[in-house]
Amino acid sequence: xxxxxxxxxxxxxxxxxxxxxxxxxxxxxxxxxxxxxxxxxxxxxxxxxxxxxxxxxxxxxxxxxxxxxxxxxxxxxxxxxxxxxxxxxxxxxxxxxxx
Amino acid sequence: xxxxxxxxxxxxxxxxxxxxxxxxxxxxxxxxxxxxxxxxxxxxxxxxxxxxxxxxxxxxxxxxxxxxxxxxxxxxxxxxxxxxxxxxxxxxxxxxxxxxxxxxxxxxxxxxxxxxxxxxxxxxxxxxxxxxxxxxxxxxxxxxxxxxxxxxxxxxxxxxxxxxxxxxxxxxxxxxxxxxxxxxxxxxxxxxxxxxxxxxxxxxxxxxxxxxxxxxxxxxxxxxxxxxxxxxxxxxxxxxxxxxxxxxxxxxxxxxxxxxxxxxxxxxxxxxxxxxxxxxxxxxxxxxxxxxxxxxxxxxxxxxxxxxxxxxxxxxxxxxxxxxxxxxxxxx
Numbered sequence: 449x450x451x452x453x454x455x456x457x458x459x460x461x462x463x464x465x466x467x468x469x470x471x472x473x474x475x476x477x478x479x480x481x482x483x484x485x486x487x488x489x490x491x492x493x494x495x496x497x498x499x500x501x502x503x504x505x506x507x508x509x510x511x512x513x514x515x516x517x518x519x520x521x522x523x524x525x526x527x528x529x530x531x532x533x534x535x536x537x538x539x540x541x542x543x544x545x546x547x
Numbered sequence: 548x549x550x551x552x553x554x555x556x557x558x559x560x561x562x563x564x565x566x567x568x569x570x571x572x573x574x575x576x577x578x579x580x581x582x583x584x585x586x587x588x589x590x591x592x593x594x595x596x597x598x599x600x601x602x603x604x605x606x607x608x609x610x611x612x613x614x615x616x617x618x619x620x621x622x623x624x625x626x627x628x629x630x631x632x633x634x635x636x637x638x639x640x641x642x643x644x645x646x647x648x649x650x651x652x653x654x655x656x657x658x659x660x661x662x663x664x665x666x667x668x669x670x671x672x673x674x675x676x677x678x679x680x681x682x683x684x685x686x687x688x689x690x691x692x693x694x695x696x697x698x699x700x701x702x703x704x705x706x707x708x709x710x711x712x713x714x715x716x717x718x719x720x721x722x723x724x725x726x727x728x729x730x731x732x733x734x735x736x737x738x739x740x741x742x743x744x745x746x747x748x749x750x751x752x753x754x755x756x757x758x759x760x761x762x763x764x765x766x767x768x769x770x771x772x773x774x775x776x777x778x779x780x781x782x783x784x785x786x787x788x789x790x791x792x793x794x795x796x797x798x799x800x801x802x803x804x805x806x807x808x809x810x811x812x813x814x815x816x817x818x819x820x821x822x823x824x825x826x827x828x829x830x831x832x833x834x835x836x837x838x839x840x841x842x843x844x845x846x847x848x849x850x851x852x853x854x855x856x857x858x859x860x861x862x863x864x865x866x867x868x869x870x871x872x873x874x875x876x877x878x879x
Contacts, residue, residue: 482866
């Protein structure tokens, strides 16, 4: 059977959907497609059968660079002790208004 | 995005105590209900278990299109036909979500297709039964999708993020499948004597195979204990089976159809329905490839794959030519 010897995949694309106007695109999954146009069409068929989207982005999975989970501490730990970046860090008397 | 970094995972020689410490850290994350994501470290056995389970699940969705697809051209009304097409399209979509989730673990989709087409991979035993009448479409939606929902809802909380997220999407869509099936059964059960008989016949043939969908009894289930520890599985086969029986028997009573089990009774002490013995020989025979339609199903998938070869080739050629044109334009 030819399938056993010749099966190869089209490139993998990651799919991002904007669910409504005004919201950001969000990652939903991936599709295989010969090119970007086909990736959009496949994403439409696979991820928006119930009007889940008003806009689709696709990007070749190979082009996405992701942070390494092993480096998560080095990347994100420095923000942990900087609570003064949040407004609730500052004590303001109750009688002061509009602040 | 996923596969490049995976090649090194679990394949470099790691000192034993380091491996044990990594496994302990991993289990601690699982115990704390953290989700595991594609690039996180995971034990090789966890990865292989998920690849096996998610790909089998995907294959089941794809093969599952066949028994119902058999009735699309003969659906009794335009409404039923539109609904059935939508349902079969959903099953295809569910297969795609799941293949996509499995690929995050480092297996290629082509490899999974090859495993399905060669007969090496398993899929749910239920799809090896034939759909002989229109009532079978109703029974499948009601019972088979009902059993699938029972199985799948706990997987929405699976420890592996991409699988859990795919299941959330799938479960949202399955609910319509079950309801449209019950509606078909209700219509037939309230119809003419011939229609009632057709509904009863479908229930007679689909009841036991649906009960078997939950897999072998807990005592014989090879993968269960480890899958529970890893929170891939949340309930045992027998627990889920019992839940399904408890919700489904009253639905059959509402339809005034008889469950084909003379030993079925309400157990007052246990507050559960008790059923007669399950014919596990039948289950094993179907799994081994000797169900009524195993060969037909695989032949249909292979024929579809081979008949689609020219489309895949043409699309690849078109993409290559467009890319070459794009390169010419930007070079000019």
